[in-house]
Amino acid sequence: MIAYIGRRLLQLIPVFFGATLLIYFLVFAMPGDPIKALFGDKPVPESTLEAIRAQYNLDKPFIVQYLLWIKGIFVGDFGLTYSGRPVADELARAFPITARLAVIALVFEGVVGIAIGLYAGLRKGKLFDSVALFISLLFISVPIFVIGFLVQYFAGVQWGWIKTTVSGQATWSELLVPGMVLAATSLANIVRLTRGSVAENMGADFVRTAKAKGLRRGRVVRVHILRNSLIPVVTYLGADLGSLMVGAVITEGIFNIKGVGGTVFQAVQRGEGPTVVSFVAVMVIVFMLANLLVDLLYAVLDPRIRYAK
Amino acid sequence: MKTNRKALAALSIFAAGSLALTACGGGSGDSGKSSSAGSESGAATSNAIITTNGSEPQNPIIPTNTTEVGGGKIADLIFAGLVSFDAKGAVQMDQAESITPNDTNTLWTVKLKSGLKFTDGTPVTSDSFIKAWNYGANIANAQGASYFFDNIKGYSADEKNPVAEMEGLKKVSDTEFTVELINAEADFTKRIGYTAFVPLPESAFADMKAFGENPVGNGPYKFEKTGAWVHNEGVTLVKNADYQGSRTAKNGGVKITFYADQTAAYADAQSDELDVLDAVPDSNFTNYESDFEGRSVNQPAAIFQSFTIPQYLEHFKPGKEGELRRKAISMSIDRESIIKAVFNGTRTAAKDFTSPVIEGWSDKLEGSDALSFNADEAKKLWAEADAISKYDGTFTIAYNADGGHANWVTAATNSIAKNLGIKAEGKAYPAFKQLLDDEDKDKMTGAFRSGWQADYPSMYNFLAPLYQTGAGSNYGRYTSTEFDGLLKEGAAAKSEADATAKFQDAQKVLLKDLPVVPLWYSNVNGVWGNKVQNVEFGWNSVPLYYNITKAE
Numbered sequence: 125m126i127a128y129i130g131r132r133l134l135q136l137i138p139v140f141f142g143a144t145l146l147i148y149f150l151v152f153a154m155p156g157d158p159i160k161a162l163f164g165d166k167p168v169p170e171s172t173l174e175a176i177r178a179q180y181n182l183d184k185p186f187i188v189q190y191l192l193w194i195k196g197i198f199v200g201d202f203g204l205t206y207s208g209r210p211v212a213d214e215l216a217r218a219f220p221i222t223a224r225l226a227v228i229a230l231v232f233e234g235v236v237g238i239a240i241g242l243y244a245g246l247r248k249g250k251l252f253d254s255v256a257l258f259i260s261l262l263f264i265s266v267p268i269f270v271i272g273f274l275v276q277y278f279a280g281v282q283w284g285w286i287k288t289t290v291s292g293q294a295t296w297s298e299l300l301v302p303g304m305v306l307a308a309t310s311l312a313n314i315v316r317l318t319r320g321s322v323a324e325n326m327g328a329d330f331v332r333t334a335k336a337k338g339l340r341r342g343r344v345v346r347v348h349i350l351r352n353s354l355i356p357v358v359t360y361l362g363a364d365l366g367s368l369m370v371g372a373v374i375t376e377g378i379f380n381i382k383g384v385g386g387t388v389f390q391a392v393q394r395g396e397g398p399t400v401v402s403f404v405a406v407m408v409i410v411f412m413l414a415n416l417l418v419d420l421l422y423a424v425l426d427p428r429i430r431y432a433k
Numbered sequence: 434m435k436t437n438r439k440a441l442a443a444l445s446i447f448a449a450g451s452l453a454l455t456a457c458g459g460g461s462g463d464s465g466k467s468s469s470a471g472s473e474s475g476a477a478t479s480n481a482i483i484t485t486n487g488s489e490p491q492n493p494i495i496p497t498n499t500t501e502v503g504g505g506k507i508a509d510l511i512f513a514g515l516v517s518f519d520a521k522g523a524v525q526m527d528q529a530e531s532i533t534p535n536d537t538n539t540l541w542t543v544k545l546k547s548g549l550k551f552t553d554g555t556p557v558t559s560d561s562f563i564k565a566w567n568y569g570a571n572i573a574n575a576q577g578a579s580y581f582f583d584n585i586k587g588y589s590a591d592e593k594n595p596v597a598e599m600e601g602l603k604k605v606s607d608t609e610f611t612v613e614l615i616n617a618e619a620d621f622t623k624r625i626g627y628t629a630f631v632p633l634p635e636s637a638f639a640d641m642k643a644f645g646e647n648p649v650g651n652g653p654y655k656f657e658k659t660g661a662w663v664h665n666e667g668v669t670l671v672k673n674a675d676y677q678g679s680r681t682a683k684n685g686g687v688k689i690t691f692y693a694d695q696t697a698a699y700a701d702a703q704s705d706e707l708d709v710l711d712a713v714p715d716s717n718f719t720n721y722e723s724d725f726e727g728r729s730v731n732q733p734a735a736i737f738q739s740f741t742i743p744q745y746l747e748h749f750k751p752g753k754e755g756e757l758r759r760k761a762i763s764m765s766i767d768r769e770s771i772i773k774a775v776f777n778g779t780r781t782a783a784k785d786f787t788s789p790v791i792e793g794w795s796d797k798l799e800g801s802d803a804l805s806f807n808a809d810e811a812k813k814l815w816a817e818a819d820a821i822s823k824y825d826g827t828f829t830i831a832y833n834a835d836g837g838h839a840n841w842v843t844a845a846t847n848s849i850a851k852n853l854g855i856k857a858e859g860k861a862y863p864a865f866k867q868l869l870d871d872e873d874k875d876k877m878t879g880a881f882r883s884g885w886q887a888d889y890p891s892m893y894n895f896l897a898p899l900y901q902t903g904a905g906s907n908y909g910r911y912t913s914t915e916f917d918g919l920l921k922e923g924a925a926a927k928s929e930a931d932a933t934a935k936f937q938d939a940q941k942v943l944l945k946d947l948p949v950v951p952l953w954y955s956n957v958n959g960v961w962g963n964k965v966q967n968v969e970f971g972w973n974s975v976p977l978y979y980n981i982t983k984a985e
Contacts, residue, residue: 154867155867155870156865156867156868156869156870157866157873158866160866160869160870160873161865161866162491162501162503163500163577166580166905166906167577167580167898168500168580168903169590171572171590171592172572172575172579174579174592175573175575175592176575179575200820206491207490207491208493208642210912213664216662217665221569280704281700281704284704287704287706288697288701288703288706289692289697289700289701291666292663377694378694378697379697379905380692380693380701382691386693387665393835393864395866
């Protein structure tokens with residue numbers, strides 16, 4: 125097990141360098157001069173632009189820029205944004221906010237989604253099942269910004285239940301509703317996934333055996349049905365954790381949350397190489413760790429899956 | 434039946450979540466209020482803090498390096514220059530007692546008010562101005578606004594030859610100094626109203642970057658405390674009781690919250706979390722006037738929008754054919770209909786090359802008929818041009834897709850295509866910087882969108898940087914000795930009226946040559962909440978925050 129985890133962690137290294145090099149190149153290859161664009165139509169003298177480019181190493185060849193960035197990260201220096209502030213500060217500011225938002229969304233969709241899905245699956249064809257299927261279909265088909273705006277308008281503007289936007293601190297309580305909005309689509313998917321899986325397992329041989337052994341219904345559902353039905357759901361949640369952590373540009377925009385999504389979006393628009401690549405580097409690591417976690421969870425859920433030493 | 438009850442139980446999780454939130458929301462709202470009421474002391478005017486929208490400054494707040502709106506809004510509130518502008522854009526003395534030119538508008542004598550102070554207690558003297566201007570102009574400091582000093586004697590844009598002290602700035606006494614200009618400039622007093630011309634305290638020069646994080650100014654407001662600027666979040670400014678100038682604050686301060694998306698700001702304004710919003714998002718153009726009845730504004734701003742037809746474009750080169758075609762294109766565009774259909778009336782059709790908020794603006798300049806819609810005349814002119822040389826290409830207007838231009842470009846090219854019977858279409862560039870790159874290298878294969886937002890309220894500022902031969906933002910590569918001459922004469926004119934007359938003559942040349950096709954002036958669309966009164970927007974589309982009052 126330990127060896128397996130170690131091997132997986134070692135795999136991070138080439139992926140990290142490959143991904144960052146590629147992203148850095150893509151940002152670098154974007155046509156146009158980001159420094160000139162900072163000033164719009166204003167007639168800033170070329171000498172001033174030159175000096176600013178030199179500040180951000182933009183006057184150097186691509187590979188030198190990349191190597192300078194790599195060199196920097198070993199001492200915790202992720203380079204500078206075009207505002208002249210350390211990218212490290214931006215990372216430290218944005219990721220905790222997005223992490224809180226992602227945890228809220230994940231817990232919400234995991235707990236509520238599995239609960240509803242399980243119940244619907246056990247009562248396949250009954251009223252609750254039909255309603256759950258209908259509502260989840262609704263959530264899947266309505267784009268997230270529609271849900272976001274509706275929640276913001278009614279709960280925030282009309283009824284005054286919540287603050288319309290999130291403050292800079294982005295506390296847990298402030299992020300609760302945005303997190304629920306963010307989770308809406310995934311929640312619906314999990315309901316359907318769990319329901320389908322549970323409904324299928326209900327008719328499986330091992331469930332019939334368990335029932336025939338005279339096990340209590342609660343134990344049958346918990347240990348035999350639910351546990352076996354969770355494998356696809358966990359896969360989904362794992363992938364979702366990755367995408368939640370890399371930010372939610374739309375939800376962040378609606379509620380004015382200053383998280384990862386908006387920061388990266390803006391950095392891409394401004395052609396800010398060091399910012400984009402630093403954020404992406406962290407995202408890559410988060411994504412791979414989330415995947416590793418999912419793979420390990422498989423083993424817990426299904427004893428047949430054992431990782432070689 | 435049983436199923437139903439359980440279904441309700443499951444759904445109640447949502448409800449419980451919302452209730453918990455209600456409590457939190459209410460609590461933090463209250464604490465916010467009490468903290469703002471407790472700060473500072475005041476007499477007749479209210480102490481309440483005005484909340485408003487903004488955006489994260491691109492750079493530390495160093496006035497000579499602040500060329501964008503996010504930082505500009507803050508810098509204008511915490512610094513005061515020699516002059517400031519009233520709502521109509523007229524010059525009023527701020528830190529200066531008087532500013533007088535010599536006969537040729539080349540040597541200006543500035544006298545300061547006495548007893549001026551920065552918020553750290555140090556005095557504002559001639560040196561505070563001279564040193565700050567020299568710092569901003571020095572090319573070695575790579576300040577974004579350095580070119581604003583390019584008319585002061587001794588200025589150099591040559592990086593190999595940086596000038597630390599311009600010979601044009603001479604101290605006479607602690608409250609008096611002179612400025613010698615390279616070229617005559619009739620509206621010099623307007624230029625120095627720009628943010629880059631404010632004074633800096635001695636402490637700034639030791640570590641400019643650190644200063645920019647916690648700037649010390651001399652304006653109507655000051656930072657609430659060290660670190661008041663929380664990056665990406667906002668900044669809280671409080672009234673500066675020591676301020677002596679024309680913009681004394683009638684409220685306790687201004688709290689600026691940074692929004693990445695204006696729709697979020699609009700929602701905050703609707704729920705009274707935000708007192709003043711100076712940019713209504715496009716999606717609310719149809720309903721903001723009813724959402725904020727009697728508490729909104731829709732007036733022209735100092736923003737001019739156009740598309741440029743470069744001089745090097747085939748069939749549009751200087752000469753008879755180009756002149757005919759330019760006028761035909763301009764007259765084939767139904768500006769009023771596009772404004773109504775695409776912008777919901779939040780633009781004002783252009784009548785010249787400046788803006789209605791600028792002194793000297795006129796909608797009756799000779800030749801301005803070229804800017805009104807007339808399909809028959811347009812068709813006739815186009816046919817005349819075709820007689821000289823046949824046009825069989827496609828007329829394109831290039832735009833950056835990240836700037837929300839697609840709709841009006843489509844409307845304008847449709848208008849051109851329909852009324853002239855030619856092929857016309859938009860050409861999208863993914864981002865502004867890519868468009869700018871091609872413009873810079875003279876690689877445009879058609880027209881391209883252009884625009885200008887004035888830095889200070891002067892006609893000259895709308896004309897010289899864009900159409901003067903070789904000017905930095907003259908991407909159409911327009912050149913006209915007649916136009917250049919009139920600009921020069923206007924700049925050297927004895928009185929403001931004479932200057933205005935010359936600049937209007939210069940515009941007549943432009944109306945004939947049409948280096949760009951004027952489209953419309955952007956409007957400022959702002960709204961404000963129930964708690965505030967006396968909200969007025971300045972010439973530069975920024976609310977005059979110091980005049981706003983708020984009940985406590």
